[in-house]
Amino acid sequence: MTTQFELKPLAAGAIALLCSVASPATLAQTGVAAPAATPAATEVVITGSRIPRASLEGPSPVTIITAADLTKQGFTNVFDALSNQSQNSGFTQGADYGNTFTPSANAISLRGLGPNHTLVLLNGRRMADFPIAYEGTVNFTNLANIPSSVVERIEILSGGASAIYGSDAIAGVVNIILKKQYSGYDINLKAGGTSRGGAANQRLQFSGGQSFGKLNTLFSVELLERDPLSSADRDFMATRTGVAPTSLLGRRDVTANRYIDPGDTCAALGDLFGGSTVKYTARNGSYCASPKVGPTYWTTQTRNSSQNVFGGANYALSPTTTLYAEALFGHNRTSNNTRGPSWTSRSVSDAYFWNRNTSAYEAWSRYISPEEMGGVERYDRRWDDQASSLSLGARGDIPGTGWQYEAGYTASLYKSQGTTPRALANIDSFFLGPQQGVDANGVAIYAPDPASLAQRLTPAEFDSITGRTVSNDKSWTNTLSLTANGEAFALPAGPLRLATVAEVGKQGFSNRPDGRINEGYFNLAGTSDVTAGTRERYALGLEANVPILATLSATLAGRYDRYSFADRHDGKATYNGGIEWRPLKQLLVRGTYGTSFRAPDMNYIYKARGTGYYSQTTDYYRCAQAGQPVADCDFANVSPGSNYVQTGSRDLRSEKGRSSGLGIVWSPSADFDVTLDYWNIKIDDLVTNLSADQLLRDEAQCRIAGDLISPTCADTIGRISRYPLTAINRPGEIREILVNPINAASTSVDGIDVSGRYALRTTGYGVFTTKFNYSKTLNKHSRQFAGDPLNDDLADLGNYDWRDKLNASLTWNRGGWSNTVFLQRYGKVPNGAGDAYLTPTTLVNASVVYRLNEHATVSVSVNNLFNKVKSDVSGGWPYYPVGNYSPVGRQGWVEVNYHF
DSSP: OOOOOOOOOOOHHHHHHOOSOOOTTSOOOOSSOOOTTSOOSSOEEOTTOSSEESOSOOSSOEEEEEHHHHHHTTOOSHHHHHHTSTTOOSOOOOTTSSSOSOTTOOOOOGGGSOGGGEEEEETTEEOOOOSSOBTTTBOOOOOSSOOGGGEEEEEEEOSOOHHHHOTTOSSEEEEEEEOSOOOEEEEEEEEEEETTSOOOEEEEEEEEEOEETTEEEEEEEEEEEEOOEEGGGSGGGSSOOSSOOEEEEEEEETTTTEEOOOTTHHHHTTTHHHHTOEEEEETTEEEEEETTHHHHHOEEEOEEEEEEEEEEEEEEEETTEEEEEEEEEEEEEEEEOSOOOEEETTTTTTSOEEETTTTEEEEEEEEOOHHHHTOGGGGOEEEEEEEEEEEEEEEEEETTTTEEEEEEEEEEEEEEEEEEEEEBTTHHHHHHOSOOOBOTTSOBEEOOOHHHHHOOOOHHHHHHHEEEEEEEEEEEEEEEEEEEEEEEEEETTEEEEEEEEEEEEEEEEEEEOOGGGTTTOBSOOSOOOOEEEEEEEEEEEEEEEEEEETTEEEEEEEEEEEEEETTEEEEEEEEEEEEEEEEETTEEEEEEEEEEEEOOOHHHHHOOOEEEEOSOBOOHHHHHHHTOOGGGOTTSSBSSOOEEEEOOOTTOOOEEEEEEEEEEEEEEETTEEEEEEEEEEEEESOEEEOOHHHHHHHHHHHHHHTOOSSHHHHHHHHHEEEOOTTOSSSTTOEEEEEEOEEEOSEEEEEEEEEEEEEEEEOSSSOEEEEEEEEEEEEEEEEESSTTSOOEEGGGOTTOOSOSEEEEEEEEEEETTEEEEEEEEEEOOEEOTTSSSEEOOEEEEEEEEEEEOSSSEEEEEEEESTTOOOOOOOTTOTTOSOBTTBOSOOOEEEEEEEEEO
């Protein structure tokens, strides 16, 4: 691995003060608070603070997921556990969403503020971003390559924490804490499948560790295999119904806008797509079609093969100093399919040609079936990802001071190679024959044989007209950290404790598309440019825990971060204050207020040129021209929507956030506690792409008013290119929309979190433990520009974030048995048509864990016990709420663990 790091000098005084790192790797449990009168025997570091403390509760609420929860609650991996938490209310396009920019990665969105506003740490340290931007716009951390076998716990602070951790922590912090010590060896085998078929998966883990005098070691190897799930494997979406079937062979007279009858061709190809090909007659003529084209090619769950290796070691150099090293490597292969090989004549230019044989402008199209090319998987997209991380450092006591220190260096690298099937540049001549010049209008001339369009391809012929583009993407980060913590001096109510931190880091990324695209090797329009950039980061911070009275204490933190990028600098100072009041030993009242910030995503800054298309688009101008109200307009909510071109901006400012919270914790005994917290997060100068929908609204108003020259209208109209009204094909339609990132005016969100735990201990029937976590978003508002009307995002039927989520579990432990029922209630979300809400849904997971002896345990777990699949036919195929619910149905696993 090539490290890219430049360490610039810090102020001498800062280095003297901050001679080591207090690792935030060990964080404390919350929601299971012990009473204030009986503190933990040893002090730990809690999320939101670098200061060790005995109390398990603090000024900010923290949620903990233990290693045992991963099995008992039916979580298949780290991402599954995080995505199911009640605070994760934001809609995200994950690996199983379908046609996305990042189908080999998974992300979360705390409080619905997007994947880029949650800081994800591994053992308290930053990891490299996934090298490809989420939705082609924002940078984020992929949660798909962390071996669950060495996870000790996961802790979630859902609130602003920039004063402690710096940029990215506006919505919260997720810290994935790995085990530090292991004795013996464990082999774990887990295998399962679905009751509806498909999506089988297997996992093998081998973990262990040994102590050799002063040296402690730990390792884990994890191998995973997961079968894909195709839409064709689920009967409710195996066929498109209620709409015209997909055209797989058609000839259209462009001038008349009518299809030319294919005669007996469709019958001759009737066996394609599982024998579903028929002649379909529409208002403008007939063509060959099948209702199974889309479902045949659409993967609802990716195929995945992963190999993850982790190793760690601690060496006691002296009674006061320990050296440590940790290394993680993950290799992840993913494949999916979201569209098959199709061809439209002259697709890179005007999409039609002059047919010399018929003396007409024609457009030809052809969809190639799995039967012709040798199997549907031959058109899969594939990704080969490699993630690695290395941490080295020392921790211990500063002699003669009573202070502890840690000094560490972390390097993280993520590489992704993607291969995408593409038509070659020769595909037009394959179906149309050689081009015979151009006519007076500059339109290409061909004299094609109709039989060439109807010919059944062989796999060899398919190979002659298709190839694969290969992209190479990379991201990396390097950080050097120095921190110390300890008691500064005594106050009447107790010692004042301090923690200091200094960090120096550098990170970068590069997206390198296939160079052959620009050489015209593929049948692709436009160019594909390299996007790359770097930035440096420097930070100094101080945190204090101040005991004011025996029942009252405060936590204060301040931090300054400075970023250097794109030949400029941007520095931000943030602060945080928290209060803890215990009027009774069993009662805690807490509150926080702090500021946060986020440096602009590097993709937003350095993006050279990106292209894509919107899921749907409304052409307000054509609706107005046709005199049709938008609700009933033929040009409204057209799917797929218009193409777009995105570029970056080097003038973006950092986002500025504010967060506050007020809560109460009641814990009358070690077996019962309940918490209630109100939270509020506001962001100013939010970085986001210009809204395409707003651009189209503004364009319509400008054109209708005849204003083409005012600055606002000229800019808006210049961003939306249309085909000429005189064009033979698609006259007046939107060709593409140009967008770029801006600093939006503001967004704000607030809500409540409620959690509780109760343990009933019986004499003869074991221990019953129930837990629940509930999060509800009360308000969410945003506006793109100052002066715009405030948008109520919760009332917006285009916002698919959860309004509320509830998790509840009941565990019964008796002898060697541990039985858990886990309920997940999902609140309302808009339907696919965007005209109503889907009703809330509750899913049930169940697990049984039995310890056979001191060496072996066996467990059986079932997710979605009642085999529910949420239906939504309002938006058409695939007839379920993509992204909000899963189409998999009931899943079951058997897991065996043996320790020796």
